[in-house]
Amino acid sequence: MQENTIIAVASGIGGAISTLRLSGDKSIKIAEQFFSSKNSTPLSLRKPFSLHFGNIIDRKGEIIDEVLLSMFKAPASYTGEDMIEISCHASSYITGRIIEEALALGARTADPGEFTLRAYSNGKLDLVQAEGVADLISTTNATTHRLAMNQMRGGYSQEFTELRKKLVHFMSMIELELDFGEEDVEFADRTKLKELLFIIKNKIDSLTASFKNGNALKNGVPVAIVGKPNVGKSTLLNALLNEEKAIVSDIAGTTRDIIEDTKTIGGVTFRFIDTAGIRNSDDTLEAIGIERTFDRLHKAHVILLIVDNIENINTQITELQLTNDQELIIIINKCDLHEDLDTSSLSHSCFNISAKNHVGIDKLEAHLSEMYGNAQNEVIITNARHWELLSLSLEGINRAIEGLDNGIPTDFIAQDLRESLHHLGSLTGEITSDTILHSIFSSFCIGK
């Protein structure tokens, strides 16, 4: 795969300028054949990392376009190979003609993600960083942007590469001990090994714990709006989204389907979910809706329990059967119809609002944004592959620590460490298979 020179359009559809990328051994040679400029020095003899203005000429000598060409020589390029970037007029006819010429001169079209795959293969990025590139392109808000940027620039993967290196060193000592077989030698300092294992364990612990948040931040933090019928759940959803998303009426049980949409507040994307009001209903459709309400409720990170008075509020909270890691916020609606209620007896955050008149919505939003705003500065994992590999690696580390404590024979400990090392290696791509690489890079867009 590495022997070919590849070409693809790297820019999007439409616009005024398109960018083509050409990477591989032959890329400069191909460019020399179809690029013509006033400067008669062949491209290969010009300085690398340079910009050139000229024409792309087809085999018949006809001008395809006036272009700007950037030339990079290995290893100082995105892929680590010789590379050419061509900036031409944004017409798919023109980019098509340029690709056609490049193919005739010995290039082939690139697979999705193949430029980044090459960057990884040539050691320009590790696997976690490469995944960060894809995340960066699909970034839609400040938080996912910061997480992806951190990941692409090395973030925690470089730390794990270091820790893994140290563990590999211990591992080789232990393998040596095993080679000596019967002789009772100990090359690996057990105390220092345990110290290292604890450092790795703590790192992994905090990262895997961050995944729940990370995943939510990537896809939108799920916020369920629940409450009795007719307390104003749909009105609150509409007020938060600033549009008439859900149908609002005076009839209890108006909302049956789950209605949801995302909104970015202070750089964090929230997924607000309007649900059917909770009551005993004889209406079959409504009953199904209420069942679904509980289902979504259990998956939500934040629950907005909306009420119009504070009587029986604790019974309602108990009925929700929330888990410890779910955040409950009490919303007292219709504040325009009554005095602000005394909520000092409640142990949860409370907001007096009028969903209908958009009163108090800004304070609620500020609170939500604060809850997740700090996440922007933490190291957080957002990728399920990383979570899985870190969790698997942790199992081996935990068993090894236990083994060391209980004086388990060295060969069992060695086996645990080998497994851990394997999973850590898979994370950064030091150990990997073509199948995994394919599944990672095929989700990229072409030209990246």
Next chain:
Amino acid sequence: MQENTIIAVASGIGGAISTLRLSGDKSIKIAEQFFSSKNSTPLSLRKPFSLHFGNIIDRKGEIIDEVLLSMFKAPASYTGEDMIEISCHASSYITGRIIEEALALGARTADPGEFTLRAYSNGKLDLVQAEGVADLISTTNATTHRLAMNQMRGGYSQEFTELRKKLVHFMSMIELELDFGEEDVEFADRTKLKELLFIIKNKIDSLTASFKNGNALKNGVPVAIVGKPNVGKSTLLNALLNEEKAIVSDIAGTTRDIIEDTKTIGGVTFRFIDTAGIRNSDDTLEAIGIERTFDRLHKAHVILLIVDNIENINTQITELQLTNDQELIIIINKCDLHEDLDTSSLSHSCFNISAKNHVGIDKLEAHLSEMYGNAQNEVIITNARHWELLSLSLEGINRAIEGLDNGIPTDFIAQDLRESLHHLGSLTGEITSDTILHSIFSSFCIGK
């Protein structure tokens, strides 16, 4: 308008890489403030026409993206001003953040076509060339590509700039004569003036004559398929387009609406138009269809008269009432049902085909492509504005030639020449108004 530094995304939507353009006095200064690289030399002190790798940093010091930055210094840039091009990861969040920073540092967002407008204002392109840039981007086939490329690279507009210069010289001589008033002096050599006027006249004549073709080539050469009911017009349309575009049945009068679609053959785009069969019909809807058939027939450049035998063919041709510049081709359909008919008595191109079985379609297509293939090598105008200005200019030239022949007083001739010069000047943009500029450039995309 020229005092501002402008920014816009110049690439399309999606993809892996986006390109931003920054142009104007402050562009390098702005880039220096938000771009940071390992090289500590300020951008303004680095060599122009150069490439730089680094980060875009926001005012809080946070990295927005890793980018490639190209720097151009006036006048060696597209706009003729100082320019910066930034190649970043293709996320609208990222491009939005970069634009936000540039605005905070004193740029403003660019209007559609504003980069090219500046190129024109700074003398990098004349108006005809600038229009060629827009045409080039919307190019979809070899012919429009060649015409737009020729136009953008100067083509006929540079020739007119030269001719106009010569005419201006004569004009100033004539104005001088008029200044001397009563004295009977003749500074402008009338013979040479007439020679020049004829050269200009011939140029304009051939260009304005090319407009009909040019316009057709740009929008697709209109080819009407006409004939009696049930001879296979819709089947021919489907065969040409290679899809089931029109409903085909044995019932005479199946097609009522005009059905059309384009197809590019040999680099030329044709617009094939299926029409209602021509007959006297009592059906109101069909009668309206037949009326429309004649309407489209008169606007077509090529008419495919389809028949299933050659009896009465000359009567049918007469009924079509074609003009001299319309090209008629006789299509004898259903050749699978009879021997090839003797068409030697007909003075038009004839093709024996079977639309149903796709027999003979390739020969018909080759013929159409040949008819317009040569157009690719001619100088052709495709822009209605150019046609109008050239035609107006020609009127003045013709009157001046006539005046010279008839010994009309110099001040009348001067007036004709002034008008001609004005229209020629408007063509290339040497004389122009803001209104015209606005209407030309507002049709561009943003970032061009």
